[in-house]
Amino acid sequence: MAKDNSVLRIAGTDIKPGERKTLEFPVPSLYTHTQLEMPVQVIRGKKPGPTLFVSGAIHGDEINGVEIIRRVLNQKSLSRLRGALVAIPVVNIFGFINQSRYLPDRRDLNRSFPGSDSGSLAARIAHIFLDDVVSHCTHGIDLHTAAIHRENFPHIRAVLDDEETERMAKAFGSPVILASEIIEGSLRKAVEEKGINIIVYEAGEALRFNEMAIRAGVRGVMSVMRELGMLPPPKVSRKQPFTEVAMSSTWVRAPQSGIVRLIKPLGSWVKENEVLGVVADPFGDDEKQALAPFDGVVIGKTNLPLVNEGEALFHIAKVKSRSTANRIEEFQQVLDPSLDATEPADPPVA
Secondary structure, rough: OOOOOOHHHEEEEEEEOOOOOEEEEEEOOOOOOOEEEEEEEEEEEEEEEEEEEEEOOOOOOOOOHHHHHHHHHHHHHHOOEEEEEEOOOOOOOOHHOOOOOOOHHHHHHHHOOOOOOOOOHHHHHHHHHHHHHHHHOEEEEEEEEEEOOEEEEEEEEEEEOHHHHHEEEEEEEEEEEEEEOOOOOOOHHHHHHHHOEEEEEEEEEEEOOOOOHHHHHHHHHHHHHHHOOOOOOOOOOOOOOEEEEEOOEEEEEEEEEEEEEEEEOOEEOOOOOOEEEEEEEEOOOOEEEEEOOEEEEEEEEEEEEEOOOOOOEEEEEOOOOHHHHHHHHHHHHHHHHHHOOOOOOOOOOO
């Protein structure tokens, strides 16, 4: 954490207290000789505090995070910021341009950390991003969606054996926190090894804007900043939302190849052995049911009705409490753009 009146260096640029700078951070060029830059905006408060990075589009087709960061940067309350906010809306600039999850070398950037300065393209970008941007921060929020043809219900993924990370996860305010294992090669793994606290927000679908997911993301990022003391509390005190912690989850897979009829929507609370969907051939013969393996919440599902045997259909977070359903319903009602009584500052994204 930078001390008051000291210099914060991000991507090779010094940011002094009270400054706001947009940086064009060079990454490897295209083979056409065209230079590419990773956009980074840094807002430094006049008073000391944590340095929080918020990153989007590490997977280049996961674009909800780009809109979340844009809206966060337009919040008027940032004029009273303590510490610094480091916003990186598009980390995987190559994938973003090509509307692809991956880099041109077909590697997954979020499996390439900590990277190296002499490895693959993915390794080099991971190394640059980690060393020149992330390592200068104290906390982080990484914004994701589901992969192509899948959709996630808004939830947080975090390792909850650290008090500061748990505090961030609960402050975000999503109805479900998934206490997930850290994947080798992920940004989360590399960041935690540096002693930086990080949570991952999952919501929506690749290459699609989801207004509810975006609103939940903006609200969550701002709530975390307030919890960390980076922003003053809201003028109207809000009840701290109760979040259910799921210690495990599993994917329910297609029992056979065919066309799936999805019965349970995202956010549904389901009981063990409840029917989630039905898979049949185009004639409707030989139908087989996909059943919930335990009580829980549907936090992910496929959006493609054409499936092969063994393909993932529903992602279920293990939750015992039936009252979770009521909290999810309240969460959806608050954020549903169709229920707006007045025109919002940011209208629903089509």
